Amino acid sequence: MTSAIVAQGLSKVYPRGGVTALSGVDLEIPAGDVFGLIGRNGAGKTTFVRVAATQLMPSAGHLSVLGHDVAQAADRIRPRIAAVPQESRPLYFLTVDQLVYLYLRLRGHERSDARERTDRVLAELDLTSIAHRLVSRLSGGMRRRAMVAMVLASDAEVLFLDEPTTGLDPIARREVWAAIRRARRERRTVLLTTHYLDEAEALSSRVALLDGGRVRLEGTPAELRQRVRLPYRVTVEGVLTRGELEPYGEVSEVNGAHLVFAREREARELAMAALGRGARVAMGPVSLEDIFLQVVGRRLDDESPVEEPA
Numbered sequence: 001m002t003s004a005i006v007a008q009g010l011s012k013v014y015p016r017g018g019v020t021a022l023s024g025v026d027l028e029i030p031a032g033d034v035f036g037l038i039g040r041n042g043a044g045k046t047t048f049v050r051v052a053a054t055q056l057m058p059s060a061g062h063l064s065v066l067g068h069d070v071a072q073a074a075d076r077i078r079p080r081i082a083a084v085p086q087e088s089r090p091l092y093f094l095t096v097d098q099l100v101y102l103y104l105r106l107r108g109h110e111r112s113d114a115r116e117r118t119d120r121v122l123a124e125l126d127l128t129s130i131a132h133r134l135v136s137r138l139s140g141g142m143r144r145r146a147m148v149a150m151v152l153a154s155d156a157e158v159l160f161l162d163e164p165t166t167g168l169d170p171i172a173r174r175e176v177w178a179a180i181r182r183a184r185r186e187r188r189t190v191l192l193t194t195h196y197l198d199e200a201e202a203l204s205s206r207v208a209l210l211d212g213g214r215v216r217l218e219g220t221p222a223e224l225r226q227r228v229r230l231p232y233r234v235t236v237e238g239v240l241t242r243g244e245l246e247p248y249g250e251v252s253e254v255n256g257a258h259l260v261f262a263r264e265r266e267a268r269e270l271a272m273a274a275l276g277r278g279a280r281v282a283m284g285p286v287s288l289e290d291i292f293l294q295v296v297g298r299r300l301d302d303e304s305p306v307e308e309p310a
Protein backbone atom coordinates (compact mmCIF):
# COMPACT_ATOMS: atom_id res chain seq x y z
CA MET A 1 0.00 0.00 0.00
CA THR A 2 1.40 3.40 -0.94
CA SER A 3 0.50 6.15 1.44
CA ALA A 4 -0.55 9.61 0.31
CA ILE A 5 -0.37 11.09 3.79
CA VAL A 6 1.73 9.85 6.70
CA ALA A 7 1.59 11.42 10.17
CA GLN A 8 4.08 10.35 12.81
CA GLY A 9 3.78 11.57 16.38
CA LEU A 10 2.07 14.67 15.05
CA SER A 11 1.16 17.31 17.60
CA LYS A 12 -0.26 20.77 17.25
CA VAL A 13 -0.54 23.30 20.01
CA TYR A 14 -2.20 26.60 19.12
CA PRO A 15 -0.04 29.34 20.61
CA ARG A 16 -3.09 31.47 21.38
CA GLY A 17 -4.80 29.85 24.33
CA GLY A 18 -2.23 27.05 24.41
CA VAL A 19 -4.79 24.51 23.19
CA THR A 20 -3.38 21.10 22.32
CA ALA A 21 -5.45 20.23 19.27
CA LEU A 22 -3.43 17.18 18.17
CA SER A 23 -1.38 15.01 20.43
CA GLY A 24 0.89 12.29 19.05
CA VAL A 25 -1.18 11.36 16.01
CA ASP A 26 0.06 8.45 13.90
CA LEU A 27 -1.92 7.89 10.71
CA GLU A 28 -1.31 6.45 7.28
CA ILE A 29 -3.75 7.43 4.59
CA PRO A 30 -3.51 5.16 1.56
CA ALA A 31 -3.18 6.71 -1.89
CA GLY A 32 -6.19 6.56 -4.17
CA ASP A 33 -8.75 6.05 -1.42
CA VAL A 34 -11.36 8.03 0.43
CA PHE A 35 -10.35 8.32 4.07
CA GLY A 36 -12.90 9.47 6.63
CA LEU A 37 -11.92 11.50 9.67
CA ILE A 38 -14.60 11.58 12.34
CA GLY A 39 -14.84 12.86 15.90
CA ARG A 40 -16.74 15.25 18.13
CA ASN A 41 -16.58 19.05 17.86
CA GLY A 42 -13.09 20.12 18.84
CA ALA A 43 -11.58 16.63 18.35
CA GLY A 44 -8.88 18.02 16.05
CA LYS A 45 -10.17 17.10 12.58
CA THR A 46 -9.85 20.54 11.02
CA THR A 47 -6.46 21.03 12.64
CA PHE A 48 -5.23 17.77 11.09
CA VAL A 49 -6.60 18.79 7.68
CA ARG A 50 -4.98 22.22 7.90
CA VAL A 51 -1.59 20.79 8.80
CA ALA A 52 -1.82 18.27 5.95
CA ALA A 53 -2.95 20.99 3.54
CA THR A 54 0.19 22.99 4.49
CA GLN A 55 -1.81 25.81 6.09
CA LEU A 56 -0.51 25.23 9.62
CA MET A 57 2.89 24.07 10.85
CA PRO A 58 3.10 21.07 13.18
CA SER A 59 4.31 21.78 16.74
CA ALA A 60 6.00 18.38 16.98
CA GLY A 61 6.27 15.19 14.96
CA HIS A 62 6.06 14.85 11.21
CA LEU A 63 3.54 14.85 8.45
CA SER A 64 4.27 14.10 4.83
CA VAL A 65 2.03 14.41 1.80
CA LEU A 66 2.95 12.53 -1.40
CA GLY A 67 6.36 11.85 0.11
CA HIS A 68 7.20 15.46 1.03
CA ASP A 69 7.40 16.81 4.55
CA VAL A 70 4.98 19.69 5.20
CA ALA A 71 7.53 21.56 7.30
CA GLN A 72 10.26 21.35 4.68
CA ALA A 73 8.70 21.13 1.25
CA ALA A 74 5.26 22.74 1.34
CA ASP A 75 5.90 24.27 -2.08
CA ARG A 76 6.34 20.78 -3.57
CA ILE A 77 3.05 19.70 -2.05
CA ARG A 78 0.78 22.67 -2.80
CA PRO A 79 0.42 22.26 -6.58
CA ARG A 80 -0.68 18.65 -6.07
CA ILE A 81 -3.40 19.22 -3.45
CA ALA A 82 -6.68 21.13 -3.21
CA ALA A 83 -8.73 21.94 -0.14
CA VAL A 84 -12.25 23.00 0.75
CA PRO A 85 -11.94 24.55 4.20
CA GLN A 86 -14.63 24.13 6.82
CA GLU A 87 -15.29 27.87 6.91
CA SER A 88 -15.04 28.95 3.33
CA ARG A 89 -15.35 32.53 2.23
CA PRO A 90 -15.14 32.37 -1.53
CA LEU A 91 -14.57 35.47 -3.59
CA TYR A 92 -18.00 37.00 -3.42
CA PHE A 93 -17.77 39.28 -6.44
CA LEU A 94 -17.45 36.32 -8.81
CA THR A 95 -20.16 34.19 -10.35
CA VAL A 96 -20.12 30.45 -9.68
CA ASP A 97 -18.81 29.81 -13.16
CA GLN A 98 -16.03 32.40 -12.81
CA LEU A 99 -15.08 31.06 -9.40
CA VAL A 100 -14.37 27.58 -10.73
CA TYR A 101 -12.84 28.75 -14.00
CA LEU A 102 -10.46 31.26 -12.36
CA TYR A 103 -9.41 28.77 -9.75
CA LEU A 104 -8.42 26.34 -12.49
CA ARG A 105 -6.60 29.05 -14.47
CA LEU A 106 -4.66 30.00 -11.34
CA ARG A 107 -3.69 26.37 -10.93
CA GLY A 108 -2.25 26.47 -14.42
CA HIS A 109 -4.95 24.83 -16.55
CA GLU A 110 -5.13 25.98 -20.16
CA ARG A 111 -8.21 27.98 -21.18
CA SER A 112 -9.98 25.19 -23.04
CA ASP A 113 -9.23 22.60 -20.38
CA ALA A 114 -10.39 24.96 -17.62
CA ARG A 115 -13.59 25.69 -19.60
CA GLU A 116 -14.32 22.01 -20.16
CA ARG A 117 -13.64 21.06 -16.53
CA THR A 118 -15.77 23.93 -15.25
CA ASP A 119 -18.77 22.97 -17.40
CA ARG A 120 -18.45 19.32 -16.44
CA VAL A 121 -18.26 19.88 -12.72
CA LEU A 122 -21.10 22.41 -12.69
CA ALA A 123 -23.31 19.91 -14.49
CA GLU A 124 -22.25 17.13 -12.18
CA LEU A 125 -23.10 19.09 -9.03
CA ASP A 126 -26.30 20.43 -10.56
CA LEU A 127 -25.01 24.01 -10.51
CA THR A 128 -25.45 24.80 -14.21
CA SER A 129 -28.68 26.70 -13.59
CA ILE A 130 -26.92 29.01 -11.12
CA ALA A 131 -23.62 29.22 -12.99
CA HIS A 132 -24.05 32.93 -13.71
CA ARG A 133 -25.22 33.99 -10.28
CA LEU A 134 -22.96 35.89 -7.93
CA VAL A 135 -21.52 33.75 -5.19
CA SER A 136 -22.54 36.45 -2.69
CA ARG A 137 -26.21 35.90 -3.58
CA LEU A 138 -26.25 32.17 -3.08
CA SER A 139 -27.70 30.26 -0.16
CA GLY A 140 -25.23 28.71 2.27
CA GLY A 141 -25.67 25.23 0.82
CA MET A 142 -25.25 26.41 -2.78
CA ARG A 143 -22.09 28.28 -1.85
CA ARG A 144 -20.71 25.19 -0.17
CA ARG A 145 -21.41 23.16 -3.31
CA ALA A 146 -19.68 25.80 -5.42
CA MET A 147 -16.56 25.42 -3.27
CA VAL A 148 -16.68 21.65 -3.54
CA ALA A 149 -17.08 21.98 -7.31
CA MET A 150 -14.01 24.20 -7.49
CA VAL A 151 -11.80 21.67 -5.76
CA LEU A 152 -13.16 18.62 -7.56
CA ALA A 153 -12.70 20.30 -10.92
CA SER A 154 -8.95 20.56 -10.36
CA ASP A 155 -6.52 17.79 -11.20
CA ALA A 156 -5.09 17.74 -7.64
CA GLU A 157 -4.00 14.28 -6.53
CA VAL A 158 -5.01 14.82 -2.92
CA LEU A 159 -8.30 16.51 -2.02
CA PHE A 160 -9.11 17.80 1.45
CA LEU A 161 -12.83 18.11 2.05
CA ASP A 162 -13.61 19.45 5.51
CA GLU A 163 -17.31 18.79 6.10
CA PRO A 164 -18.21 19.16 2.42
CA THR A 165 -21.86 18.27 2.93
CA THR A 166 -22.69 20.15 6.12
CA GLY A 167 -25.86 22.13 5.53
CA LEU A 168 -26.67 20.53 2.19
CA ASP A 169 -30.13 19.23 1.37
CA PRO A 170 -30.39 15.44 0.88
CA ILE A 171 -30.31 15.62 -2.91
CA ALA A 172 -27.34 17.99 -3.04
CA ARG A 173 -25.59 15.74 -0.56
CA ARG A 174 -25.97 12.75 -2.89
CA GLU A 175 -24.58 14.80 -5.76
CA VAL A 176 -21.49 15.59 -3.72
CA TRP A 177 -21.20 11.90 -2.84
CA ALA A 178 -21.30 11.00 -6.52
CA ALA A 179 -18.57 13.54 -7.26
CA ILE A 180 -16.41 12.14 -4.45
CA ARG A 181 -16.92 8.64 -5.83
CA ARG A 182 -15.79 9.87 -9.23
CA ALA A 183 -12.64 11.30 -7.63
CA ARG A 184 -12.01 7.88 -6.14
CA ARG A 185 -12.47 6.19 -9.53
CA GLU A 186 -9.85 8.60 -10.84
CA ARG A 187 -7.58 7.19 -8.12
CA ARG A 188 -7.32 10.49 -6.29
CA THR A 189 -6.90 10.53 -2.54
CA VAL A 190 -9.69 12.20 -0.61
CA LEU A 191 -9.45 13.14 3.06
CA LEU A 192 -12.99 13.73 4.18
CA THR A 193 -14.20 14.99 7.53
CA THR A 194 -17.85 14.62 8.39
CA HIS A 195 -20.33 14.44 11.22
CA TYR A 196 -22.62 12.29 9.08
CA LEU A 197 -21.47 8.82 9.93
CA ASP A 198 -23.58 7.22 7.22
CA GLU A 199 -21.57 9.39 4.83
CA ALA A 200 -18.25 8.26 6.28
CA GLU A 201 -19.39 4.66 5.99
CA ALA A 202 -20.76 5.02 2.47
CA LEU A 203 -17.74 6.74 1.00
CA SER A 204 -14.62 5.82 2.96
CA SER A 205 -12.49 2.71 2.68
CA ARG A 206 -10.93 3.53 6.04
CA VAL A 207 -11.99 5.71 8.92
CA ALA A 208 -10.14 7.25 11.87
CA LEU A 209 -11.91 8.40 14.99
CA LEU A 210 -10.20 11.35 16.65
CA ASP A 211 -10.97 12.17 20.25
CA GLY A 212 -9.25 14.92 22.21
CA GLY A 213 -6.52 15.21 19.57
CA ARG A 214 -5.69 11.49 19.60
CA VAL A 215 -6.61 8.63 17.29
CA ARG A 216 -8.94 6.35 19.19
CA LEU A 217 -9.77 3.89 16.40
CA GLU A 218 -8.57 3.44 12.83
CA GLY A 219 -9.42 0.89 10.19
CA THR A 220 -12.03 -0.20 7.68
CA PRO A 221 -15.59 0.09 9.00
CA ALA A 222 -15.66 -3.74 9.22
CA GLU A 223 -12.46 -3.76 11.29
CA LEU A 224 -13.82 -1.13 13.63
CA ARG A 225 -16.92 -3.24 14.17
CA GLN A 226 -14.77 -6.14 15.32
CA ARG A 227 -12.91 -3.96 17.79
CA VAL A 228 -15.81 -2.66 19.82
CA ARG A 229 -16.80 -4.58 22.88
CA LEU A 230 -20.48 -4.85 21.91
CA PRO A 231 -20.61 -5.39 18.14
CA TYR A 232 -24.34 -6.17 17.78
CA ARG A 233 -27.40 -3.96 18.08
CA VAL A 234 -30.82 -5.34 18.93
CA THR A 235 -33.90 -3.14 18.97
CA VAL A 236 -36.88 -4.41 20.90
CA GLU A 237 -40.28 -2.74 20.71
CA GLY A 238 -42.75 -3.34 23.50
CA VAL A 239 -43.42 -6.20 25.92
CA LEU A 240 -40.01 -6.42 27.63
CA THR A 241 -39.06 -4.03 30.41
CA ARG A 242 -35.71 -2.36 30.65
CA GLY A 243 -34.89 -4.53 33.67
CA GLU A 244 -35.47 -7.67 31.61
CA LEU A 245 -33.15 -6.41 28.87
CA GLU A 246 -30.27 -5.29 31.02
CA PRO A 247 -28.69 -8.71 31.57
CA TYR A 248 -28.06 -8.96 27.79
CA GLY A 249 -26.05 -5.77 27.24
CA GLU A 250 -26.15 -2.00 27.36
CA VAL A 251 -29.68 -0.66 27.08
CA SER A 252 -30.83 2.74 25.94
CA GLU A 253 -34.16 4.11 24.81
CA VAL A 254 -34.52 5.34 21.24
CA ASN A 255 -37.82 6.54 19.77
CA GLY A 256 -39.90 4.62 22.24
CA ALA A 257 -38.09 1.32 21.63
CA HIS A 258 -35.17 -0.20 23.51
CA LEU A 259 -31.78 -0.42 21.85
CA VAL A 260 -29.42 -3.00 23.26
CA PHE A 261 -25.72 -3.21 22.35
CA ALA A 262 -24.56 -6.74 23.03
CA ARG A 263 -22.03 -9.45 22.27
CA GLU A 264 -23.04 -11.90 19.56
CA ARG A 265 -24.26 -14.71 21.85
CA GLU A 266 -26.28 -12.40 24.09
CA ALA A 267 -27.70 -10.61 21.05
CA ARG A 268 -28.98 -13.90 19.61
CA GLU A 269 -30.38 -15.04 22.94
CA LEU A 270 -32.13 -11.74 23.43
CA ALA A 271 -33.59 -11.76 19.91
CA MET A 272 -34.99 -15.28 20.42
CA ALA A 273 -36.37 -14.49 23.87
CA ALA A 274 -38.00 -11.26 22.74
CA LEU A 275 -39.53 -12.89 19.65
CA GLY A 276 -40.89 -15.67 21.87
CA ARG A 277 -42.66 -13.03 23.94
CA GLY A 278 -44.20 -11.43 20.86
CA ALA A 279 -42.09 -8.24 20.76
CA ARG A 280 -40.98 -6.61 17.52
CA VAL A 281 -37.26 -7.28 17.16
CA ALA A 282 -34.50 -6.22 14.78
CA MET A 283 -30.91 -7.39 15.08
CA GLY A 284 -27.78 -6.48 13.15
CA PRO A 285 -24.15 -5.43 13.39
CA VAL A 286 -23.45 -2.01 14.90
CA SER A 287 -23.27 0.97 12.57
CA LEU A 288 -20.39 3.44 12.52
CA GLU A 289 -22.62 5.76 14.51
CA ASP A 290 -23.11 3.10 17.19
CA ILE A 291 -19.34 2.60 17.36
CA PHE A 292 -18.88 6.34 17.72
CA LEU A 293 -21.36 6.43 20.60
CA GLN A 294 -19.75 3.42 22.27
CA VAL A 295 -16.26 4.90 22.05
CA VAL A 296 -16.68 8.60 22.71
CA GLY A 297 -20.20 8.83 24.11
CA ARG A 298 -19.61 7.03 27.37
CA ARG A 299 -16.58 8.62 28.87
CA LEU A 300 -18.19 8.47 32.32
CA ASP A 301 -18.28 4.68 32.26
CA ASP A 302 -15.37 3.10 34.04
CA GLU A 303 -15.11 0.13 31.78
CA SER A 304 -13.24 0.81 28.58
CA PRO A 305 -15.69 0.31 25.73
CA VAL A 306 -12.98 -0.61 23.26
CA GLU A 307 -10.91 -3.72 23.38
CA GLU A 308 -7.23 -3.01 23.09
CA PRO A 309 -6.00 -3.80 19.58
CA ALA A 310 -3.94 -6.98 19.43
Ligand SMILES: Nc1ncnc2c1ncn2[C@@H]1O[C@H](COP(=O)(O)OP(=O)(O)OP(=O)(O)O)[C@@H](O)[C@H]1O
Nearest residue numbers: 014016017019021040041042043044045046047048
Ligand atom coordinates in the same frame (compact mmCIF):
# COMPACT_ATOMS: atom_id res chain seq x y z
N1 LIG B 1 -7.06 29.07 15.48
C1 LIG B 1 -7.17 28.46 16.67
N2 LIG B 1 -6.61 29.02 17.78
C2 LIG B 1 -6.72 28.43 18.98
N3 LIG B 1 -7.33 27.24 19.18
C3 LIG B 1 -7.90 26.65 18.13
C4 LIG B 1 -7.85 27.22 16.81
N4 LIG B 1 -8.51 26.38 15.95
C5 LIG B 1 -8.94 25.35 16.68
N5 LIG B 1 -8.59 25.49 17.99
C6 LIG B 1 -8.86 24.52 19.09
O1 LIG B 1 -8.27 23.27 18.74
C7 LIG B 1 -9.13 22.19 19.10
C8 LIG B 1 -9.43 21.35 17.86
O2 LIG B 1 -10.19 22.13 16.96
P1 LIG B 1 -10.55 21.65 15.49
O3 LIG B 1 -11.10 22.82 14.77
O4 LIG B 1 -9.38 20.97 14.91
O5 LIG B 1 -11.70 20.58 15.81
P2 LIG B 1 -12.70 19.80 14.81
O6 LIG B 1 -12.54 18.34 15.13
O7 LIG B 1 -12.50 20.22 13.42
O8 LIG B 1 -14.12 20.28 15.35
P3 LIG B 1 -15.52 20.55 14.56
O9 LIG B 1 -16.19 19.22 14.45
O10 LIG B 1 -16.26 21.45 15.49
O11 LIG B 1 -15.21 21.19 13.26
C9 LIG B 1 -10.34 22.81 19.76
O12 LIG B 1 -10.14 22.78 21.15
C10 LIG B 1 -10.33 24.24 19.25
O13 LIG B 1 -10.90 25.11 20.19
Ligand SMILES: [Mg+2]
Nearest residue numbers: 045046047086
Ligand atom coordinates in the same frame (compact mmCIF):
# COMPACT_ATOMS: atom_id res chain seq x y z
MG1 LIG C 1 -13.66 21.14 12.04
